Amino acid sequence: MNFRLLIFIATLVLGSFVGNLLLQDSGYILISFHNWVFETSLWVFIALITATLVSGYVFIQLMMSLIRSRTSYRNWRSERGLKHAISKTVKGLISLAEGNWKQSEKLLLAGAKGNGKIINYLAAARAAHQAGNYPHSDELLIEANKSTNGAELAVGLQQAQFQIERKQYEQSLATCLRLKKTFPKHQYVNNLLLKTYTKLEDWQSVLALLPAFNKYKLLPNKETIKLEIKAYDELITNLVNSRNASSKDPKVMFEMWDKVPKRILKQLDFVPIAQNFFAHIITLNDHHQGEMALRQFLSIHWNEELIRQYGCLQGKDSKRQLLFAKDQLKQRPNDAMLLLTLGRLSLLNEDFDEALFYFESSLHQESHFETRNELSRLYMANHDTVKALEMVKLGLGPILPKLPLPNAPLPS
DSSP states (O other): OOHHHHHHHHHHHHHHHHHHHHHHOOOOEEEEETTEEEEEOHHHHHHHHHHHHHHHHHHHHHHHHHHHHHHHHHHHHHHHHHHHHHHHHHHHHHHHHHTOHHHHHHHHHHTOOSTTHHHHHHHHHHHHHHTTOHHHHHHHHHHHHHHSTTOHHHHHHHHHHHHHHTTOHHHHHHHHHHHHHHOTTOHHHHHHHHHHHHHTTOHHHHHHHHHHHHHTTOSOHHHHHHHHHHHHHHHHHHHHHOOSGGGGOHHHHHHHHHHSOHHHHTSGGGHHHHHHHHHHHHHHTOHHHHHHHHHHHHTTOOOHHHHHHHTTOOOSSHHHHHHHHHHHHTTOTTOHHHHHHHHHHHHHTTOHHHHHHHHHHHHHHOOOHHHHHHHHHHHHHTTOHHHHHHHHHHHTOSOOOOOOOOOOOOOO
16 A cells, blocks of 8 residues: 555544544643743643744754755865866876976966875976976975975985986985985985985995895896996096006005905906006006916906906916916917917016917917017017018008119118
8 A cells, every 4th residue: 555645544543533632622731930821722732842843853954954055065165176176286297298397387386285285296396497496496395395294205305306417416415315314225215325426426335335235126136236347447447547646556456456346357347447457557567466366367257458468467476377378278279369478478488489489370360560579579689680570561561562762872
């Protein structure tokens, strides 16, 4: 049966019952208070009470509705403002990506509302930085830090990046070191610190920082080794080219060499650095220590320039030095540079016939100017001027065309 019909029937029955009661007896109510007297029938009193309760209920509901309406209005305004801020932020980020720095900053600051306004401040700081307005960019970073608790890392990283781009390396170093105290393992903090040290050409600090990269695996191993090689290259090159007394002190040079880890010595990219190092050692005439160090390095890397340099060093034990070179000949019988070095080491051991054999063998493999010079000197020492002159002629280059020359008389 229809629920509404049931209610209608129940209302009729209740109305009939109440009406019957009213006809039988209307009742009487008397209320007296001091000089005030109120009297009425029972049913009128019940009606007044009911009307009062209903009116009170309606009033309360009306007030609650008004309160909810104000709250809803505020929420509506808040949501509308948030949507407007998001729209401004999106447009500002698009302008930033397009390189419209001033427009981007304006839109981003207009959209700096709610809990996410740190993003607006950081992006606006980037826009001001790109526009070259560095003081305003720094002010926006301060505002970003104030806007959100726990934003020190994000703001600090942005600040350090800006300082590097502005070539404010000393300021960047201070910022990175401050962040590293709080976040020692953070990858980007360490990367920016490493970048700053590199820009400052503080290679000792670069080398001191790299173990942390290995420990916390902040960089691939290949990248770490590449940076180590670069740092040692710069340190050795700076020491070689320095005008200070340390550049001319073999002890200082070998202290630097001994600091190079074996894993770096084994890298092929380190070979040119070693060439530079031993060339400088030869000029310093520290042959004994230089020969030992170069012999050890040649056991790791074979290189024509290094074996040539080995022949220019006079070790403490020249016979042992010669034997080492002969051992290398077993694997490289036709190596022109090795043969040249063997000739020089044979001269060092005063085995002149053997030296002549090695020099001529080297020349047969390659007509190198040092080989010709050594042969010319040895031929002259043996009073074989014809062969010595042949070496000189070889050094003049290709065969010249036959042309008339002045027939000057010999000096008396």
